[in-house]
Amino acid sequence: MNTEELMQIALDMVGFSEIPGDSAVYVKGDHIRRILFGVDLGVPELIMAHGLGYDCCLAHHPQGGRAFAQYHEVLWKHKTLLMNAGVPEELAEEAVSPLVETARVANHSRNLYHAPSVAELLGIPYLNIHNPLDELGRRIMDQAIRDSVDKSGTVQDVVDALLGLEEFQRATTEIMVPVGNLDDKAGKVVVAHGAGTNGGYSVARAYFDHGIGTVVYIHISPGDLKKLQDYGKGNLIISGHIASDMVGINPYLRELRRRGLTVDELDRDTGSFP
Secondary structure (H helix, E strand, O other): OOHHHHHHHHHHHOOOOOOOOOOOOEEOOOOOOOOEEEEEOOOOHHHHHHHHOOOOEEEEEOOHHHHHHOOHHHOHHHHHHHHHOOHHHHHHHHHHHHHHHHHHHHHHHHOOOOHHHHHHHHHEEEEEEOHHHHHHHHHHHHHHHHHHOOOOOOOHHHHHHHOOOHHHOOOOOOOOOOOOOOOEEEEEEEEEEOOOOOOOHHHHHHHOOOOOOEEEOOOOOOHHHHHHHHEEEEEEEEOOOHHHHHHHHHHHHHHHHHHHOOOOOOOOOOOOOO
């Protein structure tokens, strides 16, 4: 197995024809048999993996290079999700544009090649796969809700549907409903995931203003949450960052193991730590 094949497997699982802007192969390599995976896998983990004899380091979150420089492009996927939910294109673009511009400007403060340059010096293959696995997780979460919640369903029913997935059953974090109530009607539900990061206040408000009753984010900033609480419309479910990420990561890692690779994991949210 080589690094390009590792990336292609993830792309194929969601039908992507090209690598999204938040994912990259930093250091190419082949003859890969033992992989160290981490949701966040940077310089310390690279050094550890090299010392332990791993053939490759695989991160989920972006670690540098083009995955930092082009990360903002992936945020436009929120526009597609909004439009799919019935938000007019102009308003969807208006809701997402501030997120994109903030991320684009922030790129100029980053040290884009710190971690990749360490991997290159160590001679260890290194890549990250972010959006393909988040999109896979979004589809799984969305399907779990569609399979379990009908038109008369409540927010509690949506939470229960998510809790049917093993990752949420084992998570250290609990699913939150910080806007709305568990016994409220869920209405139309959107899983707003798989678009770089959460859409914050502006994206959730656009959903609520255009007929969506319940939005599922995997996380949100306290400031944006306060704005939504003050706005007082709709239901917001926060499913939990790492547990939600693992919904898409786990099927991919199982596929790698099915193909005969050894994959050891960091950052597993199994609820096993105090």
